[in-house]
Amino acid sequence: MRDGQWRDLYDLSEAERRLLMRTDWGFVHQNPADGLRMSVSAGANVGERLMAVGGRHYGQIRATATDWLGRVEISADRIDDQPRSFSGGMRQRLQIARNLVTGPRLVFMDEPTGGLDVSVQARLLDLLRGLVGELGLSAIVVTHDLAVARLLSHRMVVMKDGRVIESGLTDRVLDDPREPYTQLLVSSILQV
Amino acid sequence: MYVAVKGGEAAIANAHALLADRRRGDRSLPALGIGQIIEQLGLAVDRAMAEGSLYDRELAALAIIQARGDLIEAIFLVRAFRTTLPRFGYSRPIDTGRMLIERRVSATFKDLPGGQVLGPTFDYTHRLLDPEIASGDDVPAPATRDTVPENAPRVTDLLAHEGLIEPDNPLDNAEDTVGDLTREPLQYPLDRDLRLQALARGDEGFLLALGYSTQRGYARSHPFVGEIRIGEVEVEFDVPELGFAVSLGRIRVTECQMVNQFKGSAKVPPQFTRGYGLVFGQSERKAMSMSLCDRALRARELGEDISAPAQDEEFVISHLDNVQATGFVEHLKLPHYVDFQAELDLVRKMRAEQQEAAE
Amino acid sequence: MSAAPSYNFAYLDEQTKRMIRRAILKAIAIPGYQVPFASREMPMPYGWGTGGVQVTAAIIGANDVLKVIDQGADDTTNAVSIRAFFAKVARVQTTTHTHAASIIQTRHRIPEKPLHAGQVLVYQVPIPEPLRFLEPRETETRKMHALEEYGLMHVKLYEDIARHGHIATTFAYPVKIEGRYVMDPSPTPKFDNPKMHMSPALQLFGAGREMRIYALPPFTEVVSLDFEDHPFEIQHFDQPCALCAATGVYLDEVILDDQGGHMFVCSDTDNCEERRAQGHRGALAGHRLEAGR
Numbered sequence: 001m002r003d004g005q006w007r008d009l010y011d012l013s014e015a016e017r018r019l020l021m022r023t024d025w026g027f028v029h030q031n032p033a034d035g036l037r038m039s040v041s042a043g044a045n046v047g048e049r050l051m052a053v054g055g056r057h058y059g060q061i062r063a064t065a066t067d068w069l070g071r072v073e074i075s076a077d078r079i080d081d082q083p084r085s086f087s088g089g090m091r092q093r094l095q096i097a098r099n100l101v102t103g104p105r106l107v108f109m110d111e112p113t114g115g116l117d118v119s120v121q122a123r124l125l126d127l128l129r130g131l132v133g134e135l136g137l138s139a140i141v142v143t144h145d146l147a148v149a150r151l152l153s154h155r156m157v158v159m160k161d162g163r164v165i166e167s168g169l170t171d172r173v174l175d176d177p178r179e180p181y182t183q184l185l186v187s188s189i190l191q192v
Numbered sequence: 193m194y195v196a197v198k199g200g201e202a203a204i205a206n207a208h209a210l211l212a213d214r215r216r217g218d219r220s221l222p223a224l225g226i227g228q229i230i231e232q233l234g235l236a237v238d239r240a241m242a243e244g245s246l247y248d249r250e251l252a253a254l255a256i257i258q259a260r261g262d263l264i265e266a267i268f269l270v271r272a273f274r275t276t277l278p279r280f281g282y283s284r285p286i287d288t289g290r291m292l293i294e295r296r297v298s299a300t301f302k303d304l305p306g307g308q309v310l311g312p313t314f315d316y317t318h319r320l321l322d323p324e325i326a327s328g329d330d331v332p333a334p335a336t337r338d339t340v341p342e343n344a345p346r347v348t349d350l351l352a353h354e355g356l357i358e359p360d361n362p363l364d365n366a367e368d369t370v371g372d373l374t375r376e377p378l379q380y381p382l383d384r385d386l387r388l389q390a391l392a393r394g395d396e397g398f399l400l401a402l403g404y405s406t407q408r409g410y411a412r413s414h415p416f417v418g419e420i421r422i423g424e425v426e427v428e429f430d431v432p433e434l435g436f437a438v439s440l441g442r443i444r445v446t447e448c449q450m451v452n453q454f455k456g457s458a459k460v461p462p463q464f465t466r467g468y469g470l471v472f473g474q475s476e477r478k479a480m481s482m483s484l485c486d487r488a489l490r491a492r493e494l495g496e497d498i499s500a501p502a503q504d505e506e507f508v509i510s511h512l513d514n515v516q517a518t519g520f521v522e523h524l525k526l527p528h529y530v531d532f533q534a535e536l537d538l539v540r541k542m543r544a545e546q547q548e549a550a551e
Numbered sequence: 552m553s554a555a556p557s558y559n560f561a562y563l564d565e566q567t568k569r570m571i572r573r574a575i576l577k578a579i580a581i582p583g584y585q586v587p588f589a590s591r592e593m594p595m596p597y598g599w600g601t602g603g604v605q606v607t608a609a610i611i612g613a614n615d616v617l618k619v620i621d622q623g624a625d626d627t628t629n630a631v632s633i634r635a636f637f638a639k640v641a642r643v644q645t646t647t648h649t650h651a652a653s654i655i656q657t658r659h660r661i662p663e664k665p666l667h668a669g670q671v672l673v674y675q676v677p678i679p680e681p682l683r684f685l686e687p688r689e690t691e692t693r694k695m696h697a698l699e700e701y702g703l704m705h706v707k708l709y710e711d712i713a714r715h716g717h718i719a720t721t722f723a724y725p726v727k728i729e730g731r732y733v734m735d736p737s738p739t740p741k742f743d744n745p746k747m748h749m750s751p752a753l754q755l756f757g758a759g760r761e762m763r764i765y766a767l768p769p770f771t772e773v774v775s776l777d778f779e780d781h782p783f784e785i786q787h788f789d790q791p792c793a794l795c796a797a798t799g800v801y802l803d804e805v806i807l808d809d810q811g812g813h814m815f816v817c818s819d820t821d822n823c824e825e826r827r828a829q830g831h832r833g834a835l836a837g838h839r840l841e842a843g844r
Contacts, residue, residue, distance in 0.1 A: 200627060200631040204628055271592035272593060274592065275562075275593065276562065279566065373589075375570075375589050377588050377590070378762065379587060380689050515597060518597075519599060519601070520598035523597075523677070526599065527621060528659070530801070531738050535722075536804065
């Protein structure tokens with residue numbers, strides 16, 4: 001925690017967990033509609049976390065939101081538009097901005113490129129890699145797409161039936177898989 | 193020129209006098225008596241009692257006359273009176289297994305102990321307007337059976353012997369007390385006891401529509417009418433001073449036990465589940481709708497997906513009470529000019545700003 | 552049927568009154584928190600002040616003097632009806648004078664004249680939950696209050712400013728109580744919000760259909776939500792009351808003809824009458840005003 005204490009997540013109260021959810025953690029849903037408020041403007045979507053932690057200056061909230069839209073390559077003149085009018089890739093980038101605006105330390109991404117077509121995926125991955133490096137944040141990415149895993153991650157764990165069966169540096173796991181299941185996974189993708 | 197709006201008191205008094213006049217109607221016709229309403233509009237009385245949640249035919253009949261036949265208004269009158277009654281205690285649960293049956297049908301078994309009893313039903317009547325009723329026809333006395341009716345166990349009890357249907361959960365534990373929605377505020381999520389209470393006094397039309405929606409695929413539950421029974425049951429009251437229960441009298445109720453398919457889960461083998469309906473008086477439509485809704489609202493308990501309006505407890509229970517609903521819908525006709533004034537100013541201001549921006 | 556029904560003092564039975572009083576006490580102890588109570592059916596419809604009527608019935612005593620207003624006026628039909636109800640079932644003295652009343656039941660307004668210690672203002676509340684139109688689920692809004700998650704409330708205000716350049720909430724403007732609970736002030740115009748702050752009177756809020764009671768004990772801090780750079784503002788009227796020339800009061804617009812002619816008069820009729828009795832005259836006064844037909 002920010003006060004330097006180690007805490008067991010399962011022992012946290014709901015209040016503490018929810019506080020983490022809007023400060024130190026981010027959660028990027030596979031379907032952006034689950035992680036955005038579709039009927040409020042892009043600016044408010046980004047600003048919500050700021051207001052949730054006490055931001056009370058409209059001008060500053062808006063300036064921060066504009067800045068973040070820029071960082072995720074959404075043009076500033078879309079700030080008052082609702083995400084309904086955004087493409088899938090834009091929605092996903094907006095969701096990322098909404099999560100990163102309070103400077104979380106850990107972001108959980110559930111198949112962030114799942115519903116997107118390949119060219120949009122590449123751009124989003126590029127953006128994510130840049131932001132993660134720039135902000136020095138940790139990200140846990142859940143994916144079935146090994147190409148995404150290789151591109152984004154430093155370390156990898158392979159899970160089967162709800163258990164971790166293998167873990168290690170990404171390159172090691174992908175180039176030298178030890179578990180039969182991992183070997184099957186790696187061998188069953190087309191070489192890119 | 194300007195005369196401030198005043199004289200509310202006189203206007204109200206006049207309006208109410210006019211209402212009374214309209215209620216009475218043409219004075220050359222005889223006035224309705226409470227007895228006529230009870231005897232000849234019995235199902236209307238039953239509905240006013242059920243949704244008014246007060247079992248008193250005479251009060252319900254009076255309310256119907258006073259409300260000019262507007263049943264929701266009559267229900268409201270009954271409820272408002274009910275508020276003023278002090279609470280002496282709670283009766284023992286009624287035992288519908290010991291009902292004096294007037295009607296009892298099962299759609300799941302052709303014949304069963306106690307038999308099928310059609311009783312006074314609209315079923316199988318041809319809905320042809322009958323001019324003879326208008327001319328005050330003579331109605332012959334109905335046929336009556338001579339034999340003492342045999343014991344009629346509930347269909348769900350018959351199924352329970354084989355474990356084919358989930359058991360009734362008896363109130364074994366002392367802490368399993370039944371709630372009372374008229375005495376404690378509802379707090380979601382609700383347990384089934386409070387839900388059933390809310391459904392029992394809920395609006396018949398609302399529950400009918402929701403029950404119907406489950407048949408059309410919005411939370412389909414494959415229902416069968418295990419049994420509908422109508423008749424009188426004894427109401428008993430435990431008197432601590434006496435140490436035994438005394439009978440307070442009999443009330444007529446309609447009970448519906450809906451039997452529904454359930455696929456089973458990891459923990460529970462496939463078996464039938466129940467939806468339950470119990471209503472004051474004779475009202476099959478209400479009891480059946482109630483049991484469909486009850487079953488739909490058990491989705492959470494049974495681990496089913498909640499995807500349809502009828503399964504949404506907060507939605508259903510918050511909106512099924514017609515006294516609440518009619519009050520709030522109709523309050524829109526009360527003056528709102530203070531708020532409207534505020535909105536008027538805002539719209540003017542925003543229009544002015546837009547015009548400025550355009551120039 | 553038993554004999555003609557006879558009713559207890561102030562309609563409700565004593566059991567019920569005690570239950571409501573317990574809820575009121577809890578509400579006073581936790582300012583701004585919505586206390587659930589087992590609301591009863593009253594002889595007036597839900598949405599017509601049953602919550603306020605139950606609160607008033609639970610606190611009223613034989614020596615109380617009751618004033619009832621609706622839209623600021625003592626003579627609107629619903630106010631007349633509620634006043635008549637208590638005159639009948641509690642046989643209490645009623646008044647239209649703000650200063651003379653010990654209990655004032657109101658719908659949509661707070662009297663212009665400052666309230667004094669010992670007075671109780673009872674609000675009729677249709678939707679007690681300030682978060683309701685942002686989040687329809689009771690289970691969720693209860694959690695949001697418990698965890699003080701009020702970010703969503705500001706999202707709405709943010710959207711107003713982004714769209715209109717200013718906050719576009721004009722009534723039922725949300726307030727924060729003693730830095731803790733966000734509360735709905737009932738659909739009073741935001742003009743009245745400052746009057747709630749540090750009021751020497753006890754303020755009780757009753758929502759019958761929604762089964763909630765909440766309260767502001769005397770001298771409670773009540774802050775209207777806003778942004779630092781878009782501070783809360785109340786409505787201002789360009790002209791004084793056409794009858795009593797009062798300024799700084801809330802005015803109703805009265806349509807005079809079908810040519811767009813209109814005038815503005817005090818919403819608080821008692822205040823207006825008193826000013827006229829003191830000799831204040833507005834632009835359109837001088838006509839036959841103390842109407843009644």
